[in-house]
Amino acid sequence: MFEFKLPSLGADMEDGTFTEWQVEPGQQVARGQVICVVETQKGAIDVDIWQAGTIAKLIASPGQRIPVGQVMALVATEGEDWRAIADTVVPADTAAPAAPAAPAAPIAAPSAVPAPGRIKISPAARRRAEELGVDLTALKPSGTHAAVSIADVDLAARAAAPVDRQAAMRAAIAAAMSRSKREIPHYYLATGINAERALGWLEQRNAAVPIGERILFAALELKAVALALRETPELNGFYEAGAFRPGTGMHLGVAISLRGGGLVAPALHDADRLSLADLMAQLKELLQRARGGQLRSSEMSDPTITVTNLGDLGVETVFGVIYPPQVALVGLGRALTKPLVIDGAIAPARVLRATLSADHRVSDGMRGARFLIELDRLFQQPELLA
Amino acid sequence: MSMSRDDVRKALIDCILAVAPEADFSNVRPDRPLRDQLDIDSFDFLTILQHLHERIGVDVPESDYGKMITLDGSVDYLMHRPTRPPGAATP
Amino acid sequence: MSAPIRISYREALRQGLREALLGDERVFLMGEDVGRYGGSYAVSKGLLEEFGEERIRDAPLSESGFVGAGIGAALNGMRPIVEVMTVNFSLLALDQIMNNAATLRHMSGGQLGVPVVIRMTTGAGRQLAAQHSHSLEGWYAHIPGLRIVTPATVADARGMLYAAIQDPDPVLIFEHASLLNVEDEVAAEPRAVDIDYAAVRREGTDVSMITYGGSLPKTLEAAAKLAAIGVSAEVVDLRSLRPLDDATIVASVSKTHRALIVDEGWKSGGLSAEIIARIVEQAFYELDAPPVRVCGAEVPIPYAKHLEDAAIPQVDGIVAAARRLVK
Numbered sequence: 032m033f034e035f036k037l038p039s040l041g042a043d044m045e046d047g048t049f050t051e052w053q054v055e056p057g058q059q060v061a062r063g064q065v066i067c068v069v070e071t072q073k074g075a076i077d078v079d080i081w082q083a084g085t086i087a088k089l090i091a092s093p094g095q096r097i098p099v100g101q102v103m104a105l106v107a108t109e110g111e112d113w114r115a116i117a118d119t120v121v122p123a124d125t126a127a128p129a130a131p132a133a134p135a136a137p138i139a140a141p142s143a144v145p146a147p148g149r150i151k152i153s154p155a156a157r158r159r160a161e162e163l164g165v166d167l168t169a170l171k172p173s174g175t176h177a178a179v180s181i182a183d184v185d186l187a188a189r190a191a192a193p194v195d196r197q198a199a200m201r202a203a204i205a206a207a208m209s210r211s212k213r214e215i216p217h218y219y220l221a222t223g224i225n226a227e228r229a230l231g232w233l234e235q236r237n238a239a240v241p242i243g244e245r246i247l248f249a250a251l252e253l254k255a256v257a258l259a260l261r262e263t264p265e266l267n268g269f270y271e272a273g274a275f276r277p278g279t280g281m282h283l284g285v286a287i288s289l290r291g292g293g294l295v296a297p298a299l300h301d302a303d304r305l306s307l308a309d310l311m312a313q314l315k316e317l318l319q320r321a322r323g324g325q326l327r328s329s330e331m332s333d334p335t336i337t338v339t340n341l342g343d344l345g346v347e348t349v350f351g352v353i354y355p356p357q358v359a360l361v362g363l364g365r366a367l368t369k370p371l372v373i374d375g376a377i378a379p380a381r382v383l384r385a386t387l388s389a390d391h392r393v394s395d396g397m398r399g400a401r402f403l404i405e406l407d408r409l410f411q412q413p414e415l416l417a
Numbered sequence: 418m419s420m421s422r423d424d425v426r427k428a429l430i431d432c433i434l435a436v437a438p439e440a441d442f443s444n445v446r447p448d449r450p451l452r453d454q455l456d457i458d459s460f461d462f463l464t465i466l467q468h469l470h471e472r473i474g475v476d477v478p479e480s481d482y483g484k485m486i487t488l489d490g491s492v493d494y495l496m497h498r499p500t501r502p503p504g505a506a507t508p
Numbered sequence: 509m510s511a512p513i514r515i516s517y518r519e520a521l522r523q524g525l526r527e528a529l530l531g532d533e534r535v536f537l538m539g540e541d542v543g544r545y546g547g548s549y550a551v552s553k554g555l556l557e558e559f560g561e562e563r564i565r566d567a568p569l570s571e572s573g574f575v576g577a578g579i580g581a582a583l584n585g586m587r588p589i590v591e592v593m594t595v596n597f598s599l600l601a602l603d604q605i606m607n608n609a610a611t612l613r614h615m616s617g618g619q620l621g622v623p624v625v626i627r628m629t630t631g632a633g634r635q636l637a638a639q640h641s642h643s644l645e646g647w648y649a650h651i652p653g654l655r656i657v658t659p660a661t662v663a664d665a666r667g668m669l670y671a672a673i674q675d676p677d678p679v680l681i682f683e684h685a686s687l688l689n690v691e692d693e694v695a696a697e698p699r700a701v702d703i704d705y706a707a708v709r710r711e712g713t714d715v716s717m718i719t720y721g722g723s724l725p726k727t728l729e730a731a732a733k734l735a736a737i738g739v740s741a742e743v744v745d746l747r748s749l750r751p752l753d754d755a756t757i758v759a760s761v762s763k764t765h766r767a768l769i770v771d772e773g774w775k776s777g778g779l780s781a782e783i784i785a786r787i788v789e790q791a792f793y794e795l796d797a798p799p800v801r802v803c804g805a806e807v808p809i810p811y812a813k814h815l816e817d818a819a820i821p822q823v824d825g826i827v828a829a830a831r832r833l834v835k
Contacts, residue, residue, distance in 0.1 A: 181765060
């Protein structure tokens with residue numbers, strides 16, 4: 032038996048609101064299967080399970096606020112009887128918010144039982160409830176005073192308020208980026224890459240296939256980044272507890288801006304091992320799901336590096352802020368036609384500005400430069416990117 | 418049977434709305450770059466072309482992307498491309 | 509300016525007296541044993557030698573007599589400082605204080621002022637039993653026409669007397685016996701302090717602990733212990749019991765939404781009741797829990813050490829009450 036817990040879907044996530052189960056007790060689940068939906072600051076996330084088994088007991092219930100790491104379900108492993116596990120008594124503190132401790136001693140003599148319909152509420156809490164428009168009849172006291180306090184009202188207001196997704200996401204980005212700039216000593220490198228060959232190769236390829244099989248330059252860029260990272264593994268991973276932990280694969284966090292504002296960077300898993308066509312297909316799916324608010328928990332939690340591409344906006348150069356605990360971010364701008372000196376002659380060529388923001392605690396400029404040089408090399412041999 | 422200008426315009430707008438449902442065409446300047454006005458990136462654009470292809474059978478090569486900058490320009494361009502009205506059999 | 513000096517509360521009171529005597533020749537000190545004996549708590553030691561019998565006057569054992577004489581001298585242009593050994597003994601002079609000192613300004617239509625300063629020791633903690641240990645300053649704070657101040661720090665012990673002398677009406681200063689040996693750093697040169705406002709001695713966000721006089725050090729110690737367990741307590745030192753600084757009290761409670769009063773006096777009809785009444789009148793909608801009092805037990809102060817300790821507020825009791833209040 033193992034406990035299925037709410038995973039952290041990003042360094043800035045503290046909790047989520049449980050939305051629904053997509054499985055039921057007795058059902059077999061495979062590794063990677065989506066088993067429930069949890070609402071987070073980044074939208075509704077399909078949470079996938081990391082280990083196969085049989086669902087034994089569902090603990091989380093819709094509307095419940097769940098801290099990261101809290102047990103949501105019990106799962107039977109192979110050979111176990113899920114029905115036996117289903118009878119397991121779940122400790123109260125994992126199933127529901129902790130019950131308030133028994134009062135140590137009464138503050139005042141217990142008052143007479145309040146008249147029916149009369150709510151025992153502190154004056155300040157009553158005023159706060161009016162300010163926040165909280166329904167008094169829905170309030171429950173939690174402290175030793177057996178009366179509704181300001182804290183109870185605030186709790187109810189938070190629970191009742193429709194989650195302002197926009198504001199929550201802004202706050203999440205603010206927290207992550209502030210932490211990054213506070214903790215990570217960034218260094219920045221930039222280089223101009225002659226993209227003429229790669230673009231020409233792609234244009235030729237796209238001209239020969241139906242529209243549905245066209246590949247975006249952005250996909251080619253991602254493939255190049257993933258392959259270049261093989262040269263410099265110290266850019267791909269996490270800095271945690273004072274040490275670098277290399278990523279287990281090239282899981283590129285693709286920065287995706289959402290319509291109406293906000294940003295997510297879900298992972299494109301093992302991008303270096305995908306064929307260009309597969310990478311494009313997965314990118315398409317990822318973009319669609321990100322914009323439809325249907326990302327999976329594994330995508331949110333494990334990107335090993337972030338790639339941000341502002342080329343579509345006509346920006347030439349972007350220096351990004353590293354998303355902690357990652358240790359690097361690759362920025363790609365728009366390929367602009369520029370006069371280049373090639374073989375002693377001036378010729379027009381589309382030049383792509385690639386940048387690297389990296390964590391100086393983990394790597395040095397020399398290694399960062401190595402990455403950009405490798406990236407350049409790959410762009411000159413686009414057939415290696417297929 | 419060729420499509421009228423209004424038909425093409427409507428088909429294009431429908432395809433854009435499928436990608437950017439919140440787009441408000443009463444505020445779109447038909448003579449200004451469309452992608453900037455509606456926050457359409459290259460992926461959205463590709464998706465729109467795919468929808469267009471499915472809907473009216475038009476095929477826009479990459480080399481012609483530069484002709485589809487504004488709404489009016491796009492309609493002009495599409496009018497000159499071989500199209501198939503919605504519902505017609507695939508050739 | 510010279511470096512700060514470290515002195516005791518007792519020494520601070522003596523320096524305050526010296527400043528008053530040096531600063532105004534109309535000032536004189538009068539009371540039982542203030543001269544040759546040096547004061548029953550040794551506050552006026554050495555002053556007789558420095559200022560002479562005219563200005564440091566030993567009085568007979570008649571509180572009504574010498575307090576009345578002080579009031580008469582004040583009416584006639586002097587600035588007397590009258591020392592009463594303990595607040596319990598001041599009851600013998602209550603008629604003079606209440607019926608003369610507090611009333612003459614009003615009864616004369618403003619023609620007669622009584623600029624007398626009456627100092628007395630208050631409070632328990634020294635095993636002096638039920639006739640020497642009570643905290644009756646709340647009673648005096650009931651009387652219009654008097655100003656009641658309670659220095660709780662070394663700086664206030666030195667500076668409040670000077671401010672009191674400047675007041676054209678009677679001022680009673682209550683000096684808590686348990687504070688006399690408390691030491692602290694103060695500026696080398698005596699400085700006048702205001703006697704109009706309460707002081708926030710420690711800032712906090714969870715509970716306002718409102719106190720004065722001898723209970724201030726205990727309340728501050730309790731606040732430090734509370735901080736260690738995650739409760740942020742604000743400590744308000746009232747300093748003046750009449751008039752009360754309502755604005756500071758209300759501001760603090762409006763911030764913390766919880767009030768705890770620490771007063772060595774009794775609850776019934778006491779100062780703590782008055783403070784809570786004012787909080788409820790002026791800040792009802794700020795309260796998130798019923799106000800709480802930690803006060804003297806409703807008994808005459810016992811002689812036995814353990815009983816005396818049990819009869820007045822102690823640090824652990826304050827901590828426990830605050831913890832229950834914030835839960």
